[in-house]
Amino acid sequence: MQNKQIPFHRYIISLICVAVISGGGVYIANNSGVTLASEEEDELQKVHTLYRTLQEDYYQKVDKDTLIEGALKGMTEALNDPYTTYLGKEEAEQLSNSLADSFEGIGATLTLVDNLPEVAQAPVKDSPAEKAGLKVHDKILKVDGKETIGQTLNEVVQSIRGEKGTQVTLTIQRADKTFDVEITRGKIPIASLIAEMDENQPTIGKIQIASFNESTARELQEAIEKLRKEGAQSFIIDLRQNPGGYLSQVEAMASMFLEDGQTIVQFETDDQIVGSSKASSDLDGGFKVTEPVAVLVDGGSASASEIFAAALKESANVPVIGTKTFGKGTVQAVNGFGDQSELKMTVQKWLTPSGEWINEKGLKPTIEVDFPEYAYLPPLPKNETLKKGMTSEDVENLNTFLHVLAYQTEGNTFNDATEQAVKDFQSSNKLKETGEVDAETAVVIELKITDQLRKSDQMYEKAVEVLTKESKQ
Structure with a gap:
């Protein structure tokens, strides 16, 4: 295990x-x-x-x-x-x-999508990020003029954090718009x-x-x-x-x-x-x-x-x-x-x-x-588009996720059934119906899988059962 x-x-x-x-x-x-x-x-x-x-004696200068x-x-x-x-x-x-109960920064949580930092969830309530209007899926292209692509998530986070009262300028991409946001850092409770x-x-x-x-x-x-x-x-x-x-x-x-x-x-x-x-x-x-x-x-x-x-x-x-x-x-x-x-x-x-x-x-x-077994599968790739004709472990995981979401898919090949399932999924989730799984579609599939796991949390359900039985005794 x-x-x-x-x-x-x-x-x-x-x-x-x-x-x-x-x-x-x-x-x-x-x-x-x-x-x-x-x-x-x-x-x-x-x-x-x-x-x-x-x-x-080393042939080059040593720090x-x-x-x-x-x-x-x-x-x-x-x-x-x-x-x-x-x-x-x-x-x-x-x-x-x-291990602290607070930090100084802007109050936004980030993830990497296509090697770019992206706002992963709604900013902390009343935080500088919320007051500045940052939204989920905003991509951060630059921090104080320095490009973020290629940086690790930790490097980006450290550059955004800073002392309360200081300012940081983020270059944001939201859909087809790019703009700068100047944010004054604050103390963020954890x-x-x-x-x-x-x-x-x-x-x-x-x-x-x-x-x-x-x-x-x-x-x-x-x-x-x-x-x-x-x-x-x-x-x-x-x-x-x-x-x-x-x-x-x-x-x-x-x-x-x-x-x-x-x-x-x-x-x-x-x-x-x-x-x-x-x-x-x-x-x-x-x-x-x-x-x-x-x-x-x-x-x-x-x-x-x-x-x-x-x-x-x-x-x-x-x-x-x-x-x-x-x-x-x-x-x-x-x-x-x-x-x-x-x-x-x-x-x-x-x-x-x-x-x-x-x-x-x-x-x-x-x-x-x-x-359930599908809970242990790795996430779908974000740097590669899965499409019809492909055969791989990633495609097998995709078919498994789609099957969990009630689509008729199986195997490790991206076939007609997979393509139709992806189109149906994209349609029901207001995504562009390409029949291909790019980073955006992959993220939405993963979020739906997360919801499914939360709805059928067998460990939690067993705990409820145990406590319910105990209360009746």
Whole structure:
């Protein structure tokens, strides 16, 4: 199960979030600096010698900062631990932004379509982007006069972000019009969860948690209080594709669902238990959730998400529903060097309340429910037009998607049936009826598939079934 790709509807969510959130893990807040002791110099004599030799004798001029950065990265890479790494200034800033509860920018989420950044969804309410009139599918051709084509999504995002009060000029293409928009950057809150009542079950509140950032525990308490007022008598906590975040936040959140004294997580170094975290009013402020709860997980639920799910499963007997989780059982601390670069380093293992280390194994759900097979298919190509006569894996995926949408297509060949299905689809969705699948048609097909997956979310439906049965007992 862990070898499967990201479920398609979650791919859409992940793709959109990349402009705001990246990375994952369990992190301990740590502001201490890193220094090199003088007694280590003898051990590093070979490193110093190599550094001087490259500077003095290499046939071209060598940038000293490049050598130093390479040496630092090399030391962390030598540990063969993907979660221990040296972060340069830009990478450190990205990690900090990914765990923050706000950022400074314009409030638009982007994706890449045909190698151009495009507004992926409606701008954040009351954000500079909304006030400037940016709309979904607006293409950003230039940022402050610099062309964006060929840049990575992250490069474009970093150039648009900036300090509150500063200005950025975007060259926008909307349909057949091109124009400049000058936007004054502002502070944009990052909501780490979405809470709403179930459409069909008036007593079930659902909360989707995207990450464990600086304010997620507070957001969770506020969400539960709000849903209670709306009639919620039970809750579904959706942690699918949640990559993790701050340890302090997941401890506070898990504590809300446990009785004081119950174990949330244990910590181990050198195969010795060195500590544990237990539910208490010090963590949750006395706020408790005593209503029935179900937790949703999948192969993208990692680290802090796994701590939360394991704590509720093992200490509170809460049903965990979905597929086996990612399997990241380590804790990282972040230490600054003083020049805005950082060392992200693994400092502990974490174990479930029962003492299990799930690293590279994942947490097994109480009730296993998977996505339909088509949910794991890759997205349709955006840099190639699929047309009649073609035979490929992409065409097979297209035929599968169309079949899911009730069109009579199958196989890996773009035949007459595929062409007619595409024309019918384009007609019903107000697209130009070409019978070919270009980037625009591909995006609309994917959005319809996403809607279909949301309407037939078997994991969520199982959680509703479990809570409904429990309420009748």
